[in-house]
Amino acid sequence: MAVFRKHTPKRQEITINVLSYHEHKEDLQKDFQNRCGYCNDIKWGNAEFEIDHFVPQKPKNFKTTIGPTLYFNLVYACKSCNRAKGNKWVTNNENTANINDIGFIDPCDKEYNNQFERTETGRIVHKTALGEWMYKALKLHKPQHEIIWNIDLTNKLIDEIEKVLNYKPNEELSRKLLSIYKKFRNYTKQLGNIG
Ligand SMILES: [Zn+2]
Numbered sequence: 001m002a003v004f005r006k007h008t009p010k011r012q013e014i015t016i017n018v019l020s021y022h023e024h025k026e027d028l029q030k031d032f033q034n035r036c037g038y039c040n041d042i043k044w045g046n047a048e049f050e051i052d053h054f055v056p057q058k059p060k061n062f063k064t065t066i067g068p069t070l071y072f073n074l075v076y077a078c079k080s081c082n083r084a085k086g087n088k089w090v091t092n093n094e095n096t097a098n099i100n101d102i103g104f105i106d107p108c109d110k111e112y113n114n115q116f117e118r119t120e121t122g123r124i125v126h127k128t129a130l131g132e133w134m135y136k137a138l139k140l141h142k143p144q145h146e147i148i149w150n151i152d153l154t155n156k157l158i159d160e161i162e163k164v165l166n167y168k169p170n171e172e173l174s175r176k177l178l179s180i181y182k183k184f185r186n187y188t189k190q191l192g193n194i195g
Contacts, residue, residue, distance in 0.1 A: 037107030122149030
């Protein structure tokens with residue numbers, strides 16, 4: 001098993017008033033290191049990431065006092081996680097995100113990391129009862145999470161090999177790497193256009 005993610009995202013202290021929460025998108029992208037807060041997928045290709053309100057804007061059982069543009073409540077999220085989470089909130093209190101192993105943990109809380117891990121092939125698995133609830137609520141079983149984890153890993157591997165080749169040139173290896181790289185780019189481009 002591998003760790004779910006290495007870095008816990010951290011929000012800056014942003015208190016300035018903005019008209020729309022979309023104005024926070026760039027800051028969120030930076031604070032979440034270009035990754036979805038919930039599934040940790042990296043934003044790649046043509047993927048459009050969205051902004052999730054951790055405490056939903058319209059929870060079913062109460063009226064939230066948290067304004068839609070307040071930065072501390074925003075999560076940079078992939079489309080899949082944002083859509084899956086929707087207006088889900090299990091308590092009637094905006095300060096209680098989970099109770100009796102049901103509900104959510106803010107992705108900027110280190111505790112979030114302990115709810116999941118990864119198989120050696122990058123599939124997300126839950127480690128706790130609360131993790132299992134979130135796993136189902138956020139649809140973390142979807143195959144794209146494993147595929148994107150592997151795309152990310154392969155990109156890093158190519159970078160590493162390139163660095164070694166720069167230091168110690170090898171024509172044959174360079175040629176092979178280039179052909180792998182071309183294939184990889186072609187497949188990920190096709191995948192990006194599909195999903
Ligand atoms: Zn996600």
